[in-house]
Each structure stands twice: as C-alpha cells, then as structure tokens.
Amino acid sequence: GNSVTQMEGPVTLSEEAFLTINCTYTATGYPSLFWYVQYPGEGLQLLLKATKADDKGSNKGFEATYRKETTSFHLEKGSVQVSDSAVYFCARPQMDSSYKLIFGSGTRLLVRP
C-alpha cells in the first residue's frame, strides 16, 4: 500500500545537538517526498522537498536525502535551536489523479536551552 512511517516522539534535545528524525515510505514508483513543520497553533509549512531519487532537499539548516534503496527520507540538522521546537511531518503525494498528501503521524521535537 501507500504509507509513510515516522519515528515516534517526543524527541528532546539540548540546544546545538544533532537531530535525526526517521521517515520511511511505501510506494509504487518514486513519488516526491516532503517534510512539513507545524508550530503550536499553526498550519503546516513546507520545510523541504525532494522530487526524485538521490535528491537532497535543504532549508534553514535542515536536510533530507531521498534514498530509494532504503525507501527513506530522514530529516537531519547539525545544530538545533530552541526555535526549532515543533512537530515535523513526513509526507508524500498519492500518485493518482488527486495527488492528495499522505502524512506520517508526526514527530514532536522539543529543544531545551
């Protein structure tokens, strides 16, 4: 089937620590992959994307590489800040005429000063 699986949170880190949030997907073909971020009380913001295998998406110090061999799109950041505290969602479009997004369950990140 078509699904996205993320590591469960919460993830609690100290400021300047290294972040990894795991995401794996199932799909036929090679859909685009996205990371969205949701700050408290707000909607989702597109953080980064990769549209084909081996692409690396990056934004605001976050990176994720589309790895078809492991069907993964793990989110990484070398040095997190308190302001990165949010919920992060991995997502992919369903590859039918709708292209509706299929989301993981989200991973809450809490960064302590």
Add this chain to the structure above:
Amino acid sequence: DTGVSQDPRHKITKRGQNVTFRCDPISEHNRLYWYRQTLGQGPEFLTYFQNEAQLEKSRLLSDRFSAERPKGSFSTLEIQRTEQGDSAMYLCASSPSGGAGGYEQYFGPGTRLTVT
C-alpha cells in the same frame, strides 16, 4: 501576503449546530484540498477540488459534511448537526496542477473546531 487564508481561526459550537468554514487559496492555484487533523495525528484527506469541480471525497466525509468551491476560487466546508467527534483542526491547502513542483501543497493556518 498571498498565502492560503482560512476563516475563522477558532470556532466553538454546541453539539447539533451547523458551522461553516472558509478557505481562500493562493490565487493562481487551481487545486484546493481539505484535511482534518486530530490531536497527535497527521492530517487526513477529506476532499479536493480542481477549479470548481469536487473530484474526490474521503469516506471520512459523512453526509453531514459538504464542501463547495462555486467559482473556482474560495471554498467553504460546512458541517451540519455537529457532533463532539467533529472537534479537530480543519486545514485547507492549495497547489497548482501539473506537478512541476512535485505536487507540493501550501497550507493555511487552519480552523480549530471545538464542539461542546
């Protein structure tokens, strides 16, 4: 700011009342999506429009839910006879058709519905 907007941001209603939410997409986007998000979960697809045509509805969308996009611009989502289980964040998103951007969607701030 030309992003997706939603109104209201918060709605508290009593069980059995009707509510209507509005979404204004990015102006050049012809696809508009509605999602529902409950606490601790990712958004779940409800329905989508290509211009004014509603092309798909999820099984989550019971008969009490109706959505419209009359002129292919803004959209409304109405819930009739609200139930406590309808309490959630309702998110609207828009995207251009064609997939040049990889089918990414841009989200509004959401409408948080609380049914008491």
